[in-house]
């Protein structure tokens with residue numbers, strides 16, 4: 001179980017080898033980013049990992065490499081259920097790793113098995129990156145390959161999906177609102193947020209509010 005000040009001490013001297021070792025010594029093995037599509041999990045995850053000197057893993061990328069298919073191809077060939085099963089299985093493999101920043105896919109938390117794994121992983125800190133749905137969609141549409149995002153394509157269901165996932169995102173330990181921020185500003189805010197918000201234990205965010 002994490003004790004207070006362990007996360008702040010991890011990020012206070014982020015970037016050095018000493019930092020990552022110190023974080024390991026304190027028992028924190030991973031930072032996991034969650035939130036809807038376009039929240040910045042992949043973008044900020046990579047930046048945060050570089051800052052910490054930790055490895056960066058992206059659940060979608062790992063699944064694509066493992067299967068030899070794109071995420072869109074998996075949706076087409078196996079349906080969403082097939083993709084969700086792959087997410088659960090890949091998460092179990094990745095959560096064994098140390099000194100890792102992990103970006104989840106936006107829908108991973110829909111699976112109970114994913115939520116259970118995150119809850120059981122007491123030495124990982126889960127951060128929810130939030131923004132209004134309209135801003136998230138806008139960011140996705142501005143990215144190359146927007147048409148390849150299967151969940152984005154199903155525009156009619158987007159708001160209900162987003163609403164259904166919110167309670168799951170809110171099970172994270174920390175939350176960062178990114179609306180109106182650049183990725184660089186979000187990264188600084190992410191570091192500052194974690195530093196300023198010591199947790200008495202690794203209980204979900206909702207337990208502290």
Ligand SMILES: Nc1ncnc2c1ncn2[C@@H]1O[C@H](COP(=O)(O)OP(=O)(O)O)[C@@H](O)[C@H]1O
Nearest residue numbers: 037038039040041042043139178181182183186
């Ligand atoms: N404040 C911000 N934080 C993170 N990403 C942002 C922000 N503002 C704009 N963006 C852009 O939004 C997109 C987020 O995409 P991505 O990192 O793939 O999100 P996700 O992995 O959560 O779907 C990127 O193109 C990024 O540059």
Ligand SMILES: O=C(O)C1=C[C@@H](OP(=O)(O)O)[C@@H](O)[C@H](O)C1
Nearest residue numbers: 036037038060105106107150151
């Ligand atoms: O919201 C979703 O259900 C999905 C989000 C995507 O990841 P990002 O949130 O990183 O875009 C990817 O896992 C897949 O297209 C499904």
Ligand SMILES: [Mg+2]
Nearest residue numbers: 041042103105
């Ligand atoms: Mg992503």
